Every structure is written in C-alpha cells, then in structure tokens.
Amino acid sequence: MAFVATPAFAQDAEPAADENLVDNASVNTENVIVVTAQGREQVLADVPVAISAVSAETLENSGTSDIRELNQVAPSLLVSSTGNEANGSARIRGIGTVGDNPGLESSVAVFVDGVYRSRSGNALSELGPLDRVEILRGPQGTLGGRNSSAGLINVYTAQPEFSFEAYGAFTYGNYDAIRAEAGINAPIGDTVAARIDGVYFKRDGFYNDVVNDTDINNRDRYLVRGQLLFEPTDDLSFRLVGDYSKKDEACCAATFVQPEFAPLARVSPGLDPFTRPQPGAPALTSTSNPIVPVLIGLGQDQRALTQSTFNRDIYVTPGRSYEGSTEDYGISGELNWEFGNVTLTSITGYREYENTQGSDTDYTQVDILYRAPGDFAGARQFKTFTQEVRLNGTAFNDRLDWLVGGYYANEDLQVRDNLRFGEQYGQFVSCRLAIALQPTLGAAIGRTVADPSQANCFDPVAFGAIQAGGVFGAATPLVVPALNNLASISDAGSTGDVYNQTSENFAFFTHNIFHITDTVDLTLGLRYTNETKDFDATFGNDNTVCATNRALLNPILSASAFFQGILSLSCQGNSTSELNGVSLSDTRDEDEFTGTGILSWKPNPDLLFYGSYSRGYKAGGFNLDRSALSDPVTFNVAALDPANLQFEEETVSAYEIGMKYSTREFGLSVAAFRQEFSNFQLNTFNGSVFLVQNVNACGTDLGGGDQDASPTTGACAADDTVPGVIAQGVEMEATLNPVRAVAVTFGLTYSDTAYENDLVGNDTGVPLDPALRLLPGDNLSNAPEIVGTSSFTWTPEIGTSGLRGLVYLNARLTSDYNTGSDLLYGKEQDGYVLVNGRIGITNIADRFAIEGWVQNMFDVDYTQVAFNTPFVAPQQTYSAYLAEPRTYGVTVRGRF
Numbered sequence: 001m002a003f004v005a006t007p008a009f010a011q012d013a014e015p016a017a018d019e020n021l022v023d024n025a026s027v028n029t030e031n032v033i034v035v036t037a038q039g040r041e042q043v044l045a046d047v048p049v050a051i052s053a054v055s056a057e058t059l060e061n062s063g064t065s066d067i068r069e070l071n072q073v074a075p076s077l078l079v080s081s082t083g084n085e086a087n088g089s090a091r092i093r094g095i096g097t098v099g100d101n102p103g104l105e106s107s108v109a110v111f112v113d114g115v116y117r118s119r120s121g122n123a124l125s126e127l128g129p130l131d132r133v134e135i136l137r138g139p140q141g142t143l144g145g146r147n148s149s150a151g152l153i154n155v156y157t158a159q160p161e162f163s164f165e166a167y168g169a170f171t172y173g174n175y176d177a178i179r180a181e182a183g184i185n186a187p188i189g190d191t192v193a194a195r196i197d198g199v200y201f202k203r204d205g206f207y208n209d210v211v212n213d214t215d216i217n218n219r220d221r222y223l224v225r226g227q228l229l230f231e232p233t234d235d236l237s238f239r240l241v242g243d244y245s246k247k248d249e250a251c252c253a254a255t256f257v258q259p260e261f262a263p264l265a266r267v268s269p270g271l272d273p274f275t276r277p278q279p280g281a282p283a284l285t286s287t288s289n290p291i292v293p294v295l296i297g298l299g300q301d302q303r304a305l306t307q308s309t310f311n312r313d314i315y316v317t318p319g320r321s322y323e324g325s326t327e328d329y330g331i332s333g334e335l336n337w338e339f340g341n342v343t344l345t346s347i348t349g350y351r352e353y354e355n356t357q358g359s360d361t362d363y364t365q366v367d368i369l370y371r372a373p374g375d376f377a378g379a380r381q382f383k384t385f386t387q388e389v390r391l392n393g394t395a396f397n398d399r400l401d402w403l404v405g406g407y408y409a410n411e412d413l414q415v416r417d418n419l420r421f422g423e424q425y426g427q428f429v430s431c432r433l434a435i436a437l438q439p440t441l442g443a444a445i446g447r448t449v450a451d452p453s454q455a456n457c458f459d460p461v462a463f464g465a466i467q468a469g470g471v472f473g474a475a476t477p478l479v480v481p482a483l484n485n486l487a488s489i490s491d492a493g494s495t496g497d498v499y500n501q502t503s504e505n506f507a508f509f510t511h512n513i514f515h516i517t518d519t520v521d522l523t524l525g526l527r528y529t530n531e532t533k534d535f536d537a538t539f540g541n542d543n544t545v546c547a548t549n550r551a552l553l554n555p556i557l558s559a560s561a562f563f564q565g566i567l568s569l570s571c572q573g574n575s576t577s578e579l580n581g582v583s584l585s586d587t588r589d590e591d592e593f594t595g596t597g598i599l600s601w602k603p604n605p606d607l608l609f610y611g612s613y614s615r616g617y618k619a620g621g622f623n624l625d626r627s628a629l630s631d632p633v634t635f636n637v638a639a640l641d642p643a644n645l646q647f648e649e650e651t652v653s654a655y656e657i658g659m660k661y662s663t664r665e666f667g668l669s670v671a672a673f674r675q676e677f678s679n680f681q682l683n684t685f686n687g688s689v690f691l692v693q694n695v696n697a698c699g700t701d702l703g704g705g706d707q708d709a710s711p712t713t714g715a716c717a718a719d720d721t722v723p724g725v726i727a728q729g730v731e732m733e734a735t736l737n738p739v740r741a742v743a744v745t746f747g748l749t750y751s752d753t754a755y756e757n758d759l760v761g762n763d764t765g766v767p768l769d770p771a772l773r774l775l776p777g778d779n780l781s782n783a784p785e786i787v788g789t790s791s792f793t794w795t796p797e798i799g800t801s802g803l804r805g806l807v808y809l810n811a812r813l814t815s816d817y818n819t820g821s822d823l824l825y826g827k828e829q830d831g832y833v834l835v836n837g838r839i840g841i842t843n844i845a846d847r848f849a850i851e852g853w854v855q856n857m858f859d860v861d862y863t864q865v866a867f868n869t870p871f872v873a874p875q876q877t878y879s880a881y882l883a884e885p886r887t888y889g890v891t892v893r894g895r896f
Helices: 019-025 054-061 066-073 291-297 426-434 440-445 458-469 473-487 543-559 560-572
Strands: 053-055 077-082 089-090 106-111 116-117 130-137 153-159 167-175 177-189 192-203 208-209 215-216 219-233 237-249 324-338 342-357 381-395 399-416 497-515 521-536 583-604 608-618 650-662 667-677 681-685 690-700 720-722 726-737 742-754 786-794 803-814 831-845 849-856 863-869 878-882 887-895
Touching: 053 054, 054 130, 054 786, 054 803, 066 089, 066 130, 066 153, 077 720, 089 106, 116 381, 177 583, 177 887, 215 237, 342 667, 426 440, 426 473, 426 560, 440 458, 458 473, 473 543, 473 560, 521 608, 543 560, 667 720
Parallel strands: 106 153
Antiparallel strands: 053 130, 077 089, 106 116, 130 153, 167 177, 167 887, 177 192, 192 219, 208 215, 219 237, 237 324, 324 342, 342 381, 381 399, 399 497, 497 521, 521 583, 583 608, 608 650, 650 667, 667 726, 681 690, 690 720, 726 742, 742 786, 786 803, 803 831, 831 849, 849 887, 863 878
C-alpha cells in the first residue's frame, strides 16, 4: 500500500494547540492538526481551502532540509532548479515561474516564519529544525503577505520554549557527505526563552569535471539561527528571529541529451528543431548533425557526445569554473497581542540575499560563452523590508470571524552580469555560417565548407570562391571583412552590466468568515494591491566587432538573411561596445483588486463540503537582460526604449469544489479545480537569448498563425483575447491510521495544465514569438498530468525499556512531461517513481536514536530541465540539468 499514490494531507498525529479547536473538530483528538492557513488557528479538517500540512516528524523522516525535498510528500508541488539554485522555482498544479530571470516574481510565494522570501530559490538552502510546513494551492493574497497567483509555501521553524533542551545530530553519507546539526533551548527567567540552532553540510559533487579535475554540484553550506521569545503575560508575546546562512558551492553543470533519455533527441528532417524527428534518425549528438564535427574539430572531447545522458563525467573548457557564493541573512519580529476578543499581529522583517555563480555557460569544451567567478558573475542581490499588520476578532455573538490588515514591502533588486564571449566564439559562430552555405557553395565546389582548423572556419577553397565574388557578387568587399571580423571575436563582451529594480508594494486586505448557521459558513475576502517598480541599467561592453560590422553591413542588410546572420552573430544578445557606458531607466505602476469567496457546509463534526472562487495576481516587471532591448540586427542605441523590457502582470480566476473527512482512523480530502491564467508570464531560452513573453489566447481561430516561423502572423484584436493557460483537475489526499504505531498516507493529483490553442503574445493581441510555436494546445513544461505520493510509517515498541523501532518509506510517482519551456522535441521526460526510506531505533535511553536512510533508493535517472545548448542552434543539440542520484547514509541523534 505504501507505494500507491499519496500526499501530505494530515501526515502525523499531533496534539491540538487549543482544546476548543479539538472539540469543534472531532471526538477523536489524535489525528487533529492545527494550521494557521487562514490567519487564525484552525483545525486542518475545518479549513475550506486546498492545503497540505506536513508535520515536524514527517519532515524529519523524509529528510527534508530545504523546500525542494517537499516534492516527496506533496503531490501537487514540484520544486526544481536549473543553471543556478538561486533560480529555483516552485510549481503548484503545474503552474510556476518559468525561467531564470530574477525580474519575474514567484508564482508560488515562500514565507519563513511569516516573512516573505523574495524568490522561491532563496529558500533552497538549509532551514534547520522545523515545526511544520503548510502548502496552500491556488491564488493567495486576502490573508496577508505577498500576493501569489499559484499558491504559497509557509515554513514554520521550531520556536523557543520555556524548558531546557539541547540536541545534536550527525550524519555521514556517500559522496563523503557530512552533516552536523545542534542546538540549545533555554528559559531566561519566567518570561523570556532563547534558542539557537546551527547546521553544517558538506558533500562532494555529483559531476566529475574531467578537464579541470574537480567536482561540480557539491555542498558546502551552513546556517545559524538565534531566537528570543518574550511572553510577559498570557495575552502578549514577541518573537525575535535572526539568521545567517552561507554557501560556497560549484553549481550547476549539464550533460548532452541522448535518445536513451529522450527518444526524440534526434536529427530532424532539414535539421529543423520544430519538425518532429523520426525515431530511427541519428542522435542529435552524432556526426550526422553538422555542428557536431565542428565541436569536435574545435576541441570537444567526443566522449561527452557519445556517453549516456546520465554519465556524470563532464567536459568543459579548461580553466572555466562553476564556483559560486550565496549569502542570506535577516532579522524579523512577530508581535501577538490579545485584548478583549481582538488579536493584533505584527510581523516585521528585513532580509538581504546575494548570489554569484561563475559558469562555463555553453556547457561544452569549446570556449564559446562564460561567466568568470566574482562579484559580477550572474549576481543577484535582494534587500527586502516587509511589514504586515493584522487585526482579527469576532462580532455579533461570534457569528462573524473578521480579519483586516495591511502589508508593505520595499525590495531593492540588483542584477550584475559579466557574460562574455569565449576565446573560440568567433571561430565557432563562423562555422555556423559556413554550415549554412553548405547546400549552395558546398555543392558548387564539391567539398565541405566548414573547416574548424581555419581561423575563420572556412575551407580555403570555399573562402577563395567567396573572395572571388562568385558567391555574394557586388557585396563581396563588405562581406569578406565582416566575416573575418566576426571570426576575430575572442574574449569580448560584458565588462559589467548592472540592473537595478526597486519595487514598492502596499496592500490592504480583509478576510471574513460569516457563520450563517451552525453548519454553514460564507467566507469573503478582498485585497487591494498597488505595485510600483523603478528600473535603471548601466552597461559596460568591449565587443567592438559588433559596431564595426554594423557599419560595414548596414548598406546591404536587406539584401540577404545571410548578411543579417553575420551581424546578428557579431552582436548576439546585444553584446556591443555601442552600449558601453549607456544608462536607461523606466518605471511602471499597477493597481489590482483580488479576492475570494467560499461557501462551506459541515453537516457533522467529521465532514466538510465547500465551493470557492478566487482571483489572483502576480506583478509585472522588467526583463533584466539586455538581449531583450532590441533585435541585434536593427539595434540603434539612440532609439533604445526600455519599455521593450517590460512584461505585464499575470492574473488568474480560480474555481474549486471540495470535501474533507477526518477521524482518528481515516482522513480524506478531495478537490476539483479550474484555474484560468491571463497574461501568463513565460521566460524561455531559445538557444541564443532569454525571452519573456506574456501568453494569452485569441477567441478567433488564427489559422495556424501562432504555429509558423513568422513573427508577424497570428495577430488578434485586443478585445478578443482570452486566458492562454488553463489548469484543471482533481486532487485527493488521504490518511490511514489503523493502529497507533502505523500511519499510511496516499495522494493523487490529476492536473491538465495546458496552453490553449490560437496563442498570442499579450493582451493586446500581438503575435506569439516563433520560438514558442510548439506551445499551442500542449501541456506546460514540468507539468505532469498525474502525480502520486505515498508514505508508510511504523514505530513499534521494542521490549519494555521504551525503545521504539522506525520504519519509514515514501514514494512519488510522476507521469511523462516535457522539461523544456519551449516544448521542443527531445526534452521529454518519461514517467518515473522515486522511493526514499529510513530505518532505525529511537528513544534509546530516552535520549538517542540511530537511523539508516536512503534517498532515491532505486537510483532512478531523471532530469530537472532540458534546454537548447547555447549557440548551437539552428543545428540543435540539447543539454540537461540532472537530478540527484541515489544517496544514503547513517544519522545519529541525541537530546539532553
């Protein structure tokens, strides 16, 4: 039974915090879980909201130390990361922030002790001892905090208590993993308690960098958190929390995708990545793909192109590094004051977060693109101040349970970048142009045009024909020097780009529960949000070839796509000295009303039915990437418009019906949902640049205009646009406690999270970008239709000395899905099942425990995201960020 699908609806038996809550829930109290999902303490079974609550015991048994590991216990949740853990993204019901751009806010907001983390990736670190985690599904915002369009994750850390306790834990595992955790809790008089916790984790990397003799995707991190709890009276408490964490780790490498992972990772007819390849065609990494001999000729070790996708030997450019650093710290204070029948809650937080990450950004041994480690290596820095105030109480003889509040946030985001062309960039992209001439020039001279042994990658005979004027005629005097200039690009590009975005957000909200009868409740919530974002950027760049070739080719650009290709590759991503010293600024302002309405009926203490509607919102912003400023071919520094970097706010209308049943022996939660997203924010990498596109649909048939290669076809009238993304499905979560020592959970999510047909770029009806032409009618990336989770816990008594055994298993089953945001063929991930387990003896001498554990028990190979190998388009190959292999170890715990 433990391997059938399941979730985390009510993971473990827990005592209730308030006896009155228990009386209202069920006569059986051993399966009662108290949550604060609606801004007040409520029994989970009484909350008419789709929510998964995970207890401290389950978190410990499942080995959860950051939010990514919640995947195993919550079927509607998927947390993954790509080229940098700072870009980690959480998805609920298949919806999440897609892509690596920090200008996009999180669709799934993460709060730790009531304080908002600026992006989901900020929580991909050690969390220390936890009290519980609550995962709310669907749009949120009327209960306080930051609004979110897909859901939120509330993490509650273990807080100080008025009794002395010390604890420690030590873990050793494979990959030389060492994890040490310790803490102490102590009362300081009758009204003050203090607690300090620390975690240190070090482990070797999962990738072996053969070229540079090092490992990648290692762990080297620590966390320290200190707390004070002041409770001068029963009605007043104040909790002060300060924490600091640091990571110095090399992340994140990738391998080439082979057909054994994705059967359609094969050469397409005409090498068109948008044409479905035949299963018998050669692999994209075979020499039948003309870009592969070029890579090999420029120094790529052929083993990287022939080994399994999941062979973790990687071959990167000599001297290039993935070293990075992350620093995260903050302080928060929470005040709770009860006066009469009113409770005042105030949560104040200030946090700073900074991440830098060097990379061999082309993921090949050829030196095409890189970020040197240091202060500008893809850096992102957040400074965030938040203030939330809530008042809640009752009125009209407790017929009304009301809540009103306000929220303010000020976030300073700085992105710094030093992305540069490598020493072989010019030679490599010249090879791309030579390949493009093969059908015509190659046929004329009877030989291969591309020759990687040449500085400009053109076979001497072929280039002689070009110089003689037999290929480009009168344009030859301009084309030949332009080609030579392009080939000369070496170690050029950004000398330091700086983007600043200041966001100021304030909101007022109310959430009210009307007890119409003793069994029927009506919940109404409303939120007003105002968001202002100020943007500025300053660029530094030493790529002078772009400007030189622009002057050469401007007179003839309109004559040939080939000439445009030379200029585009000379200026790829708007990397040009024409931007050196240029500054831009812009601002945007948004006002939005969101809200919720819920009707619920509790016919008996164990059973609840509900139906709800909610409207959610995620702010718009700026694409913090110079490649979005302009088409490199038509670039004109005097006409640059920062408005080109803007994307619009995302909104959602969500409908849900559900039921919950809870007794000591059995609990069941079922919900059916439909969510309609307008201006869905999509960030995707097309092999050259990152695109940020709002996605909508047109109410009128576009006749395939959204599925062709033209950027001008497929327009729609603005008043005819409709939501472009629909998520609909059914969720089930259940618990079974047949006897006191056994607990079983099950969960199943079916979610059809898909793009509509006839897609357009935004709500004005502009055409969809051609790089997204596979999206219409297909499921979103990383949105499997079926996910199941299950767990089995057995804690039998051993003898009469108080010893207990521990047997714990959990499993997550995932159906097929595409991992690429552009849904290109060859990025499909087959379904898989992950199983984790833990076995041990606890309560040794009332103090100690020893446990053996394994994660990914059957060493299942799967990927987090597959993507277009940078700059290898249009002769496409794919690379992939691999998920973790099997890990195992032993943990010893003690409490004193």
